Amino acid sequence: MAHNVRPSGYSKFAKKQTYTRRMGTKKNRAQMLLSERGGGLSLLILVILVLPLFLANNYHYDVVVNIGINAIVVVGLNLLIGHAGQISLGHAGFFGLGAYVSAVLTARYGVHGLVALPVGALGVGILAYAIARPVLRLSGHYLAMATLGVGLIIHIVISREAWLTGGPDGMYVPPLEVMGVAVYGGPVWYWIVAGALILAVWLSLNVIDSPVGRALRGLNGSEVAAQAAGVDTTRYKVMVFVLSAVMAAVAGSLAAHFSEFVSPTKASFLQSILFVTMVVLGGMASTFGAVLGAVMLTLLPQVLADFADYEQVILGLIMMAVMIALPKGLVPTLTALVKRWVRRAGS
Amino acid sequence: MPPAFVEFLQFLLSGITSGAIYALVGLGFALIYNASHVINFAQGEFVMLGGMLTWALMSAGLDLPLAIGAAVALTVLAGLALEKLAIEPARDADVVTLIIITIGAGIFLRGVVSVTLGKDFHPLPSFSGDDPISVLGATIMPQSLWVLGVSALVVIALQLFFRYTLLGKSILATSYNRDAARLMGVNVGFVLLLSFGLSAMLGAMAGILIAPITATNFEVGIILGLKGFAAAILGGLGNGLGAIVGGLLLGIIESLGAGYISSDYKDAMAFVVILGVLFFMPSGLFGRRRTERV
Amino acid sequence: MTLLRVEGVSIQFGGVQAIQDLDFVINPGTIHSIIGPNGAGKTTLLNMITGIYAPSTGAIYLDDVPITGRRPHDLARLGLARTFQNLQIMRTMTALDNVMVGRHLHLNRNLLSCLLRLPSVTRGDRQARKRCVELMESVGLGGYIDAEAGAMPYGALKRLEIARALAAEPKLLLLDEPAAGLNATETKEIDEVIVKVARSGVTVVLVEHDMKLVMGISDHILVLDYGRKLAEGTPEAVRANPAVVAAYLGAVG
Ligand SMILES: Nc1ncnc2c1ncn2[C@@H]1O[C@H](COP(=O)(O)OP(=O)(O)OP(=O)(O)O)[C@@H](O)[C@H]1O
Ligand SMILES: [Mg+2]
Numbered sequence: 001m002a003h004n005v006r007p008s009g010y011s012k013f014a015k016k017q018t019y020t021r022r023m024g025t026k027k028n029r030a031q032m033l034l035s036e037r038g039g040g041l042s043l044l045i046l047v048i049l050v051l052p053l054f055l056a057n058n059y060h061y062d063v064v065v066n067i068g069i070n071a072i073v074v075v076g077l078n079l080l081i082g083h084a085g086q087i088s089l090g091h092a093g094f095f096g097l098g099a100y101v102s103a104v105l106t107a108r109y110g111v112h113g114l115v116a117l118p119v120g121a122l123g124v125g126i127l128a129y130a131i132a133r134p135v136l137r138l139s140g141h142y143l144a145m146a147t148l149g150v151g152l153i154i155h156i157v158i159s160r161e162a163w164l165t166g167g168p169d170g171m172y173v174p175p176l177e178v179m180g181v182a183v184y185g186g187p188v189w190y191w192i193v194a195g196a197l198i199l200a201v202w203l204s205l206n207v208i209d210s211p212v213g214r215a216l217r218g219l220n221g222s223e224v225a226a227q228a229a230g231v232d233t234t235r236y237k238v239m240v241f242v243l244s245a246v247m248a249a250v251a252g253s254l255a256a257h258f259s260e261f262v263s264p265t266k267a268s269f270l271q272s273i274l275f276v277t278m279v280v281l282g283g284m285a286s287t288f289g290a291v292l293g294a295v296m297l298t299l300l301p302q303v304l305a306d307f308a309d310y311e312q313v314i315l316g317l318i319m320m321a322v323m324i325a326l327p328k329g330l331v332p333t334l335t336a337l338v339k340r341w342v343r344r345a346g347s
Numbered sequence: 348m349p350p351a352f353v354e355f356l357q358f359l360l361s362g363i364t365s366g367a368i369y370a371l372v373g374l375g376f377a378l379i380y381n382a383s384h385v386i387n388f389a390q391g392e393f394v395m396l397g398g399m400l401t402w403a404l405m406s407a408g409l410d411l412p413l414a415i416g417a418a419v420a421l422t423v424l425a426g427l428a429l430e431k432l433a434i435e436p437a438r439d440a441d442v443v444t445l446i447i448i449t450i451g452a453g454i455f456l457r458g459v460v461s462v463t464l465g466k467d468f469h470p471l472p473s474f475s476g477d478d479p480i481s482v483l484g485a486t487i488m489p490q491s492l493w494v495l496g497v498s499a500l501v502v503i504a505l506q507l508f509f510r511y512t513l514l515g516k517s518i519l520a521t522s523y524n525r526d527a528a529r530l531m532g533v534n535v536g537f538v539l540l541l542s543f544g545l546s547a548m549l550g551a552m553a554g555i556l557i558a559p560i561t562a563t564n565f566e567v568g569i570i571l572g573l574k575g576f577a578a579a580i581l582g583g584l585g586n587g588l589g590a591i592v593g594g595l596l597l598g599i600i601e602s603l604g605a606g607y608i609s610s611d612y613k614d615a616m617a618f619v620v621i622l623g624v625l626f627f628m629p630s631g632l633f634g635r636r637r638t639e640r641v
Numbered sequence: 642m643t644l645l646r647v648e649g650v651s652i653q654f655g656g657v658q659a660i661q662d663l664d665f666v667i668n669p670g671t672i673h674s675i676i677g678p679n680g681a682g683k684t685t686l687l688n689m690i691t692g693i694y695a696p697s698t699g700a701i702y703l704d705d706v707p708i709t710g711r712r713p714h715d716l717a718r719l720g721l722a723r724t725f726q727n728l729q730i731m732r733t734m735t736a737l738d739n740v741m742v743g744r745h746l747h748l749n750r751n752l753l754s755c756l757l758r759l760p761s762v763t764r765g766d767r768q769a770r771k772r773c774v775e776l777m778e779s780v781g782l783g784g785y786i787d788a789e790a791g792a793m794p795y796g797a798l799k800r801l802e803i804a805r806a807l808a809a810e811p812k813l814l815l816l817d818e819p820a821a822g823l824n825a826t827e828t829k830e831i832d833e834v835i836v837k838v839a840r841s842g843v844t845v846v847l848v849e850h851d852m853k854l855v856m857g858i859s860d861h862i863l864v865l866d867y868g869r870k871l872a873e874g875t876p877e878a879v880r881a882n883p884a885v886v887a888a889y890l891g892a893v894g
Binding site for chain 3 (some may be wrong): 203206209211212214215220224226227229243
């Protein structure tokens with residue numbers, strides 16, 4: 001797994017050397033570039049800086065911004081699923097709630113968008129906190145069922161309370177305003193979402209490489225051993241659940257203002273599944289895998305749109321085929337390949 | 348009969364009818380889970396296939412019983428193919444990966460049906476007319492009796508199958524302990540295949556039985572599948588009796604909730620209830636708490 | 642002054658009376674062994690002391706403070722650490738990260754600090770990493786620092802469990818069959834590790850079947866049989882106890 005690729009250079013064979021002396025060798029620099037914190041973040045920023053050169057029209061921006069928004073959700077969800085090993089089949093519910101809080105507060109009550117966004121994040125955080133404790137007592141398929149239920153209930157409420165949400169038809173959302181100026185158009189949103197994504201990735205990488213991240217992976221590996229080591233496993237599960245829900249909510253708010261429209265499909269079961277698939281497709285416990293998963297699965301429907309009615313057939317086939325062929329996901333499989341290649345080149 | 352009672356009875360009867368359908372779908376989940384520890388999220392698509400194929404075959408000129416038989420057979424074939432082509436190659440994958448594979452299979456099947464048979468709703472004719480039967484002042488449609496009767500027969504037949512046939516017993520043995528079963532000469536691969544075939548059969552029958560009441564289209568399997576999953580979880584995963592009780596309970600609660608509280612939230616009731624139950628009984632009503640020895 | 646006091650503790654699983662009305666005390670700075678045939682209730686006892694099971698009756702005190710029914714992570718805070726008979730390794734993590742999890746309570750684990758990667762977090766991690774590497778070397782795992790735990794051999798994992806428990810700097814370390822499945826050389830190495838740990842001031846509770854190991858290093862031995870205390874005392878006293886000889890040592894040969 002990619003989080004194990006760390007810059008320190010211990011190897012099974014370098015038994016006699018001391019810890020510090022082994023830092024900074026040539027091999028380490030190669031590994032550093034492969035690591036998420038070292039090479040990964042720089043690469044992401046580079047891609048983000050260069051990408052606008054290739055974006056020709058509004059449609060391109062539209063797709064790319066949506067990729068960024070989905071990636072924020074999936075980076076958070078990866079902390080929950082990939083690291084803590086707790087599945088959620090309902091995160092689109094939180095995404096949708098964030099979107100609708102922003103939509104309803106700004107459109108119906110005239111609240112400023114920059115106020116509505118944190119209100120949505122906080123509200124979703126509180127809701128997630130309230131349900132996390134009982135829900136995360138469950139494990140495996142029971143947890144899947146409970147989170148699925150939470151997501152469905154949110155979706156149904158959004159669809160039914162038409163007086164507030166516009167019901168299944170969705171509702172219009174005013175554009176975001178910053179200092180009296182409406183934020184409008186693909187290029188501006190590109191940089192907003194890019195900034196938010198880089199922040200999300202940075203925060204995620206920080207957590208992963210910290211006592212909290214190790215506690216999460218620890219309770220995933222052995223809950224009882226983590227507890228015996230002093231990890232309050234319930235607390236950490238709740239914490240990461242809330243964190244991932246809040247990230248989803250923020251992404252939802254951004255999505256609402258960006259498309260200036262929200263509809264219940266944002267909170268649907270299928271959307272939840274797509275988020276989870278992005279995590280697994282990119283590679284569990286890999287932050288950049290999460291980003292890559294978001295890229296692939298957001299692009300896919302665009303590519304498949306040409307196939308019109310066959311879109312679902314092909315999407316289903318691809319989901320099955322990739323999961324069977326690469327059960328570990330793209331990034332871990334690729335890193336393993338590259339690492340093997342580096343090792344061979346180095347020896 | 349006091350009108351309040353008649354009303355209650357009416358809700359109860361319709362709840363039991365849909366509950367029986369959830370029970371059949373839930374039983375399909377339990378069967379596959381027991382044999383393979385996979386939750387088959389394409390279970391709902393078996394339900395959809397049963398109804399849609401029956402409709403298509405009837406439109407092609409077959410009469411109802413023949414169309415039903417052929418639709419069930421085709422759905423079983425789809426179940427077998429799913430196991431062979433998608434589940435078996437991914438045997439050692441994580442729970443999440445398997446969930447995605449089966450969901451992918453569901454999306455695929457929905458896509459194929461929508462492309463070949465269209466996206467419209469189609470009713471099936473009731474098996475024996477539409478003259479309501481009066482029960483203590485409430486009415487029940489003959490099709491509901493079909494649902495209840497056939498479901499009961501299926502449950503009894505399954506019970507006999509597991510208790511008295513070697514094949515049934517080898518499925519049970521595999522669900523208790525796969526390795527031990529293998530050592531005792533059970534062909535585990537075949538048992539897995541069989542469990543998918545059986546589940547597909549249960550799903551198809553549920554879909555055919557309910558189609559005259561609610562009509563069918565390529566998407567009916569989504570919500571029916573989720574409710575069947577809810578039924579299986581409510582009863583306690585892998586517990587057949589639990590799935591039946593869970594399904595009936597969900598149906599009844601849903602119907603009473605829709606009748607007395609809010610029909611808008613009919614679909615939400617099932618999930619509110621299941622969350623409530625899981626908060627207090629993390630392994631469902633009849634599930635056994637698994638404790639890890641350290 | 643006793644470190645741990647167990648008073649009238651019982652627990653049953655279904656019909657099985659795993660521990661029945663057990664009393665004993667553990668003095669600080671000793672190696673206290675618990676022996677008994679398979680199924681005697683040794684692991685169950687450890688599980689109750691460390692909060693994994695709550696006893697159905699009786700009470701447990703640590704430094705005269707009642708700890709009965711407290712949660713495992715709470716007890717870790719009070720200075721308990723343990724290893725597991727059925728290995729509980731975080732298999733997808735590196736060996737070093739497994740040990741770092743053991744150090745959890747000594748690190749800045751505030752979510753906000755970790756999200757922002759405050760200097761206190763990186764500094765703490767750096768120091769902890771150094772300490773954990775030392776610990777791993779001290780239990781003979783110097784060659785496995787960055788190995789993925791899931792790929793390590795059984796004997797190394799046994800030691801990894803010990804290193805992870807030691808990383809918590811406990812005052813009471815409970816070891817559940819640390820030498821099981823190891824060959825003679827490995828057992829001797831474990832033996833040395835345990836003595837070294839005890840000498841550093843950590844009180845050790847040792848559950849073990851290897852009589853040579855137990856008799857060689859224990860200050861005090863408690864013998865369990867069918868969940869009850871059969872005998873206790875110094876190794877010499879226990880070895881000479883006719884009930885023990887008859888019921889346990891005799892049976893083993
Ligand atoms: N979680 C549990 N559920 C049911 N029974 C249990 C559980 N834990 C222990 N037991 C039972 O309690 C008794 C004592 O088991 P325990 O594991 O404590 O024995 P032990 O002395 O550690 O044996 P060994 O030397 O084999 O490790 C056994 O009969 C065992 O089957
Ligand atoms: Mg034991």
